[in-house]
Amino acid sequence: MKSGWIALLRTEARDIFTDKVIMLTVFGGVVLYSFLYPLPYSRQVPRNQRVAVIDLDDSSLSRSLVRWIDATPEIDVVAAAGSIAEAEALIERRQIAGFVVIRENFRRDILLGRPVTLAVAGDAAFFLVYGAVAEAAATAGATLGATIKVGRMVAGGADIKAAADRWTSFGSNVRPVFNTILGYVFYVVPAVFVLILQQTLLIGTGVLGGTRNALRRAGADDRPPFPAWKTLVVRTGIFVSIYIVLVLYYFGFCFQFYQVPRHASVGDLAWVVLPFLLAVTTLGIALGALMPRRDLATQIVLLSSLPLVFTSGFVWPTHLVPGPLLFLAGFIPSTPAIQAFLRLNQMGAGLDQIMPLVTQLWAQTLGYGLLAWWLLHRASEGPEAVAVPAAGTEEESDEPVIEPPAPAEETRPDDEPPPRGPSDGDEPEDPPPADPDGPDFSSAAS
Amino acid sequence: MDQPRVSGPSGGLFSLIVREVRSWRHDAWQLALISWLPLALFAALWWIFSAGIVTDVGIGIVDLDDSTLSRTLIRRLDAAPVLEVTLRPLSAAEGRRAMSNAEIAALVVIPYDFQARVTRGLSPDVTTFYNGQFILIGKAVKTAVVQTLSTLAGTIDGGKALAGGAALPQAPGLAAPVVPQLTPLSNVSMDYALFLVPAVIPALWQVVMILGMLNAVGRERRMGTWNGWLEPGAFTAFTGKMIPYIVVYWVMGIVFLLAFDLLGWPIRGSFGLIILAQGMTAVATAVMAGFLYVVVDDLPRSLSLAAAYTAPSFAFLGVTFPATDMPTLALFWRSLIPICHTVDIQISQMSRAAPLRAILPEFGALALFLVVLPLVVVRLKPLPEDR
Numbered sequence: 081m082k083s084g085w086i087a088l089l090r091t092e093a094r095d096i097f098t099d100k101v102i103m104l105t106v107f108g109g110v111v112l113y114s115f116l117y118p119l120p121y122s123r124q125v126p127r128n129q130r131v132a133v134i135d136l137d138d139s140s141l142s143r144s145l146v147r148w149i150d151a152t153p154e155i156d157v158v159a160a161a162g163s164i165a166e167a168e169a170l171i172e173r174r175q176i177a178g179f180v181v182i183r184e185n186f187r188r189d190i191l192l193g194r195p196v197t198l199a200v201a202g203d204a205a206f207f208l209v210y211g212a213v214a215e216a217a218a219t220a221g222a223t224l225g226a227t228i229k230v231g232r233m234v235a236g237g238a239d240i241k242a243a244a245d246r247w248t249s250f251g252s253n254v255r256p257v258f259n260t261i262l263g264y265v266f267y268v269v270p271a272v273f274v275l276i277l278q279q280t281l282l283i284g285t286g287v288l289g290g291t292r293n294a295l296r297r298a299g300a301d302d303r304p305p306f307p308a309w310k311t312l313v314v315r316t317g318i319f320v321s322i323y324i325v326l327v328l329y330y331f332g333f334c335f336q337f338y339q340v341p342r343h344a345s346v347g348d349l350a351w352v353v354l355p356f357l358l359a360v361t362t363l364g365i366a367l368g369a370l371m372p373r374r375d376l377a378t379q380i381v382l383l384s385s386l387p388l389v390f391t392s393g394f395v396w397p398t399h400l401v402p403g404p405l406l407f408l409a410g411f412i413p414s415t416p417a418i419q420a421f422l423r424l425n426q427m428g429a430g431l432d433q434i435m436p437l438v439t440q441l442w443a444q445t446l447g448y449g450l451l452a453w454w455l456l457h458r459a460s461e462g463p464e465a466v467a468v469p470a471a472g473t474e475e476e477s478d479e480p481v482i483e484p485p486a487p488a489e490e491t492r493p494d495d496e497p498p499p500r501g502p503s504d505g506d507e508p509e510d511p512p513p514a515d516p517d518g519p520d521f522s523s524a525a526s
Numbered sequence: 527m528d529q530p531r532v533s534g535p536s537g538g539l540f541s542l543i544v545r546e547v548r549s550w551r552h553d554a555w556q557l558a559l560i561s562w563l564p565l566a567l568f569a570a571l572w573w574i575f576s577a578g579i580v581t582d583v584g585i586g587i588v589d590l591d592d593s594t595l596s597r598t599l600i601r602r603l604d605a606a607p608v609l610e611v612t613l614r615p616l617s618a619a620e621g622r623r624a625m626s627n628a629e630i631a632a633l634v635v636i637p638y639d640f641q642a643r644v645t646r647g648l649s650p651d652v653t654t655f656y657n658g659q660f661i662l663i664g665k666a667v668k669t670a671v672v673q674t675l676s677t678l679a680g681t682i683d684g685g686k687a688l689a690g691g692a693a694l695p696q697a698p699g700l701a702a703p704v705v706p707q708l709t710p711l712s713n714v715s716m717d718y719a720l721f722l723v724p725a726v727i728p729a730l731w732q733v734v735m736i737l738g739m740l741n742a743v744g745r746e747r748r749m750g751t752w753n754g755w756l757e758p759g760a761f762t763a764f765t766g767k768m769i770p771y772i773v774v775y776w777v778m779g780i781v782f783l784l785a786f787d788l789l790g791w792p793i794r795g796s797f798g799l800i801i802l803a804q805g806m807t808a809v810a811t812a813v814m815a816g817f818l819y820v821v822v823d824d825l826p827r828s829l830s831l832a833a834a835y836t837a838p839s840f841a842f843l844g845v846t847f848p849a850t851d852m853p854t855l856a857l858f859w860r861s862l863i864p865i866c867h868t869v870d871i872q873i874s875q876m877s878r879a880a881p882l883r884a885i886l887p888e889f890g891a892l893a894l895f896l897v898v899l900p901l902v903v904v905r906l907k908p909l910p911e912d913r
Contacts, residue, residue, distance in 0.1 A: 172874075
């Protein structure tokens, strides 16, 4: 029996480690994406947005407002425009990111206590501009109001220091926690890295499964038929072992490199890492068992990335995502895992608080493990599976005859659409392609 | 049955186009990639953001005062559309724990003797902690809290002013002279989805396009029809193969552009310019797909390259983080991805009616992708033996 395990281990290891596409996806991809994904955000915080102001009121009050807007940290008022057309020309010349319009009668309306409106416009980074201007306007308006009120209080006889302290009934002190600099690297990297690990792993196992299926179908399967459960165990073990190293690379070296804060202990993280890797691997093996050829897994996984990013809850709140989509996303390990890792590492949650997510990962492991076992079992029993005279299934077989990949003529084009919809893992983590040492399956694989 | 393995298409471009279109009948995955699959994904992405405006984000309030005023404050916060008071922790520590577990996005702490101190004019502080890890959600919550609290403070001041004898119309002016409302000039409403959806869908479109086009080339190798396909000459063969995909994906692009307009994200500028950009993007993608294939001569490997090329492209678009703040290396990489230029053009027409001269550089960049075509054609050679 022991020799059966060793033979299986050697066979699986050979299939995995000599496959250039798998190796490059897994190692190359993980490394490449660790630099590529954070690259656009590497300045962490966007600079001050350059804004123009169209002051149609041109009163002392509106000029004060412009000064206060300029004083706001996130905005630099760099130009005064006379009209919207003029301001839009500035946007075209990329001199400003947006502009603010102070309407006529601004001062009059304020003194009459009427509501006043500021109009805001911007370009690609409009949302950023709008948010910054909204804050600026609120702060500037409040400060302006304070100045006026303090002035009145002093005019009414109050001591200026007392007036400055008490100009408003209560004050508001607002602070961010967890990512106190609101850095985009800290925002994106911890979540996206989890997705990258999942997607590369899914592609790796998917390509392996597709290759095996294609070989089997072409009658070129050179492996003795090991029992499905053993294959599952060994394949899972190999991939999980590889990925523990990659997890250390990401959460250790990369986090250090990007100075991403980590609040969780290694022990706490392990509680999440293990079921996460198991769930992804078993899902990937199940996916691979359904792939008729080598090239489909990459495509499916790649297509699912964006939907998975936006249902995972770190960009768009999950309570706003429609129920059915959230339900589907819940079947994918990255969904609970991203939340679990973010809460543990970035937000300082306790292990007890994220236990439901850990349970979800174990449930996925169980479900996908059974599914993978069943699919592997079914595949190994199919009529096209037997390529080698069946030796004892458990025993080490004699040297299997490696048949050359059959020419493609006899196979039909792939007519099995992948069974999964947008809920597949997304991370399109494929690294640069492998060099052509591995067996070339592009013609056999169908 | 009509197998796509016709050995050598006679006649030129037209028969190549027909041959490619016929191949779709036998390749369900490819057929999916040019029809229902991308549309289903677009619909799913739109559906994710269909709520549009951020509303009802859960926050927690620690009320250490438990007075009329504090209860008013809680009601006001709950009434804000963005916010919903979902938790009433008994202490700040408990609230902090809830924040760590993402149960609430912000924690507001009303101090002891709040009402008493307000009444005596001592101006106490209400402290709010908001989740900075989820920046987008955190900022929306923060803005809503700040606005609600300052409005309430203004109302109290107004009440005091009235009590102090001011006439009614003057009271709001006395209390909070500037309460600016903001209207976005280019959005119909403060719809967050407006930002993301018109960027996410083109990003996915780029991915689907390059996959479909790569598959088309890879299929010839897989089916053993490579040499037959290249018989009319590499340039003709490649062009004929790509034309149906360019057309199909271009139509798809026009369709989602129209959908944007219909779903309330109007295009203020020229439809024509965006459509032209989309067509050029389809051509540029076809050229790049060819390039990615010939560089490694193997479909799975070229797919790996395509993934590295297109997968991270959403971040490079500049919608979530401004392109002007990206490092040079990122800007360089960005310029190599066709969809980045397309989305620039699209935004310029959606957010303002930019004239052609303003976006000429982007069109130029899209046209430049054609210089890669000779590199592709040169490398498309028949195999030594017809496999």
